[in-house]
Amino acid sequence: MSRVFVRGLGAVSPAGWGVPALRDILDKERPLPVQSLARPGWDKSLPVRAVPPPPVRPSFLAHPRLRRASPMTHYAVGAALEALGQDVELIRSGAQKLGIVACTLTGGISYSRRFYEEALQNPATASPMIFPETVFNSSASHLAAYLDSSSVNYTLVGDAGTFLQGLAVAAGWLESGFVGACLVIGAEEPDWTVSDALRLFDSRTVHASGAGALYLKSQPPSSTAVELAAISDAFAATRIPGRAEATRKMRAQLPIGSPDELLCVCERGDAVWSDWPGRVVAPREILGEAFAASAAWQCVAACDAIEHRRCSAANVSITGAGLQAIAARFVNPNFLNTQEATSP
């Protein structure tokens, strides 16, 4: 089995563009203010947490493939480039073969909604410019084009836990030698249809948008290493066996935790984590619900804390409003606890 190290992190969130903005807002532990989004046919608006404009217009927006792209693509590329850092040039030169796994639940929903509205009015005049952007893999395709990367590229569609499945896919590619490095991205964009739909299930939930990215390689970095130690099975959290049982099975596959470890959860208060001995953060409570992007922020927060030596290991638990319970564990390999060191 080959080892998998996190070599870069990226985040675009309602807190701003970049991992430092995410770190700062999570440290403050106060939910971000909510903005209003108009909903056609209603006097009232819907609550959202949107990504603020970047302080400086990103240069990637000048790329021909990105000018007309959806907001989700812009967020994904922003997070990806931050995670890749200086390796962007290695990839463009062909010296680094990069696999891309993009994860999303709603995809380019704003263009999908807009295109279908046009098609309902008159399908003969619906915009042919919009339709291609509605395809789930458009963001991953634009990113590959920007990086001039022709290697394997998957878009996984599913709930927040899909981001962790994406990490497992990437780990498999690295182990098989398909690619020398892999980028896993979770991205979502704002649209009133999503906020409207979320409200049907929980009126307290605030829809958010943005992206998060992890850059993975089999080789450790020269500085502080963050290693992907484990990803649990994905346990169905549907009617049978039920969410509580799925979460219990998921937790049973991970070490019990220690006081110097971090837990990144969707929401606090899940009984299965009630005995967690260390610090707990819940990015979704602060930033809002952004499905695959939320899961990516949880992972970014976990890895960032390890990298900055604020914890020796971190568990990420995804059990939110999704369809499955799944968890991941990241560690500083220099601080492996006895339990992990002796595990087979």
Place this chain on the structure above:
Amino acid sequence: MLFPAPRFSNVAKSHRVVVTGAGIITAFGAGWKVNAAGFRSGRTAFRPVTLFDVSRQRCKIAAEVDLPDNLPPNRLSCGDLRRLQRAARLLLWAGHEAWSQCGWTGEDPVPLVLGTTSGEMCHGQDYLRQALRTPRCFKHQASRVTHYLVQQQGINLANALGLHGEVVNISNACASGANAIGHAWEMVRAGRSERVLTGGYDALCHLTFAGFDTLQVLAATPCRPFDAGRNGLTLGEGAAVLALEDSVSAQKRGAEILGEIIGYGATTDTHHLTQPQPEGIAALAAMRAACASAGVVPEQIDYVNAHGTATPQNDASETAAIQSWAGARAATLPVSSTKAGVGHLLGAAGAVEAVASLMALRGQWLPPETSLESPDPLCRFQIVRQPVDAKLNTALSNSFGFGGANASLIFRRWP
């Protein structure tokens, strides 16, 4: 654990991956037999669209499936069954056939790896229509949201068959089905799973139909891949599901083996979001990668099931790729596109064409394009035009999609 993945055996070398079950539903009908007969004879299954209003569209035909009134035996509740729309029903038909054939039980976890472009878009369309037209009416909206989600169709199939295990949904446009099978193949080959249920599905829906129509890539008449006068693709719908299994496991339990998957290649064409690079460079790379993983050379490939959408650009690009890849072998290489019979099934295309390739290998015949009128003079390979028996040992199937998603799979006849 998904990572580090436990190994089902201690064998260090790659595992051979065989197909022990295959289910299929297309406009030819439901099941292996009727589809094999359709592909073998070169039947076409296009007709005027009845599922939604196309009166204001340029194109008015597609390959619609006559969905049987009843569903195959399953474990879903009455409530779940009521909410199943077209895509989920197509998937269930194909999944049930594959599951029944392979003879697996649901005791051990069986991962489900599926490809689709739009999942249950009918629910999404209904949701938006109601939200726009009667914004204060929420009846059925929560259920539509739940069943619109792409993951839900896989969960429905798992629940219907009594499966438990990871559900992965790959949405790589028209290569989704092939990518799903390729990913599942890699899971078994690498020893991460002993068995995987995999495939693709997509149902015709208004949004997608209107989308392709606005791009002016739909033909007004049935599609004719690789024809000099081709003028666009024709959409279809359906599903195909394959039961992939480690060969040792399959032989140990005496399972009937339908064929073997020996190679997979996946690349990304960065040329344009919807148009392939004219020389087919990324497509060529996918075919070469598939051959490399299979340990075969083009001279060992007996048939190519082409992506062959019948758009001028796609077929020209694929023609260039096949000819570069095959070299001198191109002159005698049989090639056809089964889209000439059942249309372009988008996320299901790669899976349906995988099953068509297995049928050809198993039956020792070549699927013809009987609607071909005048072969494109640029094609130096042999386009199969009439039903013919042939000695086939290996077949390669191409799937190329929007976003430059390219995938090639190689199948081998099981002795």
